[in-house]
Amino acid sequence: MNFGIDDLPVRDELRGKSPYGAPQLDVPVRLNTNENPYPLPEPLVERITERVREAARDLNRYPDRDAVQLRTELAKYLTKTGKYPLGIENVWAANGSNEVIQQLLQTFGGPGRTAIGFEPSYSMHALIARGTGTGWISGPRNEDFDIDLAVAERAIAEHKPDVVFITTPNNPTGNAVPPETVLALYDAAQAAKPSMVVVDEAYIEFSHGDSLLPLLEGRPHLVVSRTMSKAFGAAGLRLGYLAAHPAVVDAVQLVRLPYHLSAITQATALAALEHTETLLKYVEQLKSERDRLVAELRAIGYDVTASDANFVQFGRFESAHEAWQKILDRGVLVRDNGVPGWLRVSAGTPEENDAFLDAVRELKKEFEA
Secondary structure, eight states, X not given: OOOOGGGSOOOGGGTTOOOOOOOOOOOSEEOSSOOXXXXXXXXXXXXXXXXXXXXXXXXXXXXXXXXXXXXXXXHHHHHHHHSXXXXXXXXXXXXXXXXXXXXXXXXXXXXXXXXXXXXXXXXXXXXXXXXXXXXEEEEEOOTTSOOOHHHHHHHHHHHOOSEEEEESSOTTTOOOOOHHHHHHHHHHHHHHSOOEEEEEOTTGGGOSSOOXXXXXXXXXXEEEEEESSSTTSOTTTOOEEEEEXXXXXXXXXXXXXXXOSOHHHHHHHHHHHHTHHHHHXXXXXXXXXXXXXXXXXXXXXXXXXOOSSSEEEEEOOSOHHHHHHHHHHTTXXXXXXXXXXXXXXXXXXXXXXXXXXXXXXXXXXXXXX
8 A cells, every 4th residue: 555645634735835945966076055155264264163072071061042142243243244233132053044944933823823935935934834834925026036115015915924935046946135125115014014024145245245244224014134155165064143133043943852953063053153354255256257257147138137136047948948958968967946937157266167158158059049
């Protein structure tokens, strides 16, 4: 007898859904998951080893459940780079930005409540909403993948969501949301409910513009979420964090699991924060390579969405999946996000990007032949 997931008493809103994930294939060039392509510098690896060794001596004890030292250092980093003063009371950390989002939805969403996002955008927002029993509302973007402010304001007024997600720079399209649009949506959300507004800044360090952290001033329903996976080159660490009014930080602790951040995670993150200056130099290199990808793709003849992230959305293809396969056949793995006619490529090292550009040049010639 075959027994599968459909034979289990799974919640109705989860039936027929697929888990989040990207193909991990053994190919020469992998540019599909927006990872930082540069390995951590050796001095940082040595510092991580030192901090983890220190933490290992006390692994018989539970870790600091409030992550005081880590949150203090994260607040310092945000204050310095975000041009807005923050303290430990404004910052919370968890296992990746996905757990941050989950905790926010557990706190402010849940059964009988709804969340809205403007799609295409980060698909985990909708998946975590469903996982927490929060109703999901898909708001539209226009043909340029920008948020149509008038349409978005009407959607918020109509649905009165409890949580509003704004992703900037947006994943998978790469474009940024102007501060004035965020402010207008925040005001619309407060007029409708009021609602929590979550600005997902996972890729902000790669942006041409500034963080929206200063918008927190006087806005207790606004939250900015971040990650160390991208700019810090620490995808394997799984460390996300948020900045918000102290009341929000207090609220999410109502749903956090006991001792949710391990001593090893906290030690590793602290070591990485000690090397911020070095790691952000890699970010500058990736920004330069990202801009080169945009220019080269346009020169080849592709449509390209303006990017403020460490990836580029390009097209347009009659069949995006066919184009994805043909690029893969040339030894380069990019991402088919399911946006009709478009693919996404992460900015890699100069050599990886050269290999990708060679592949899409050949593809262009093949399609035009």
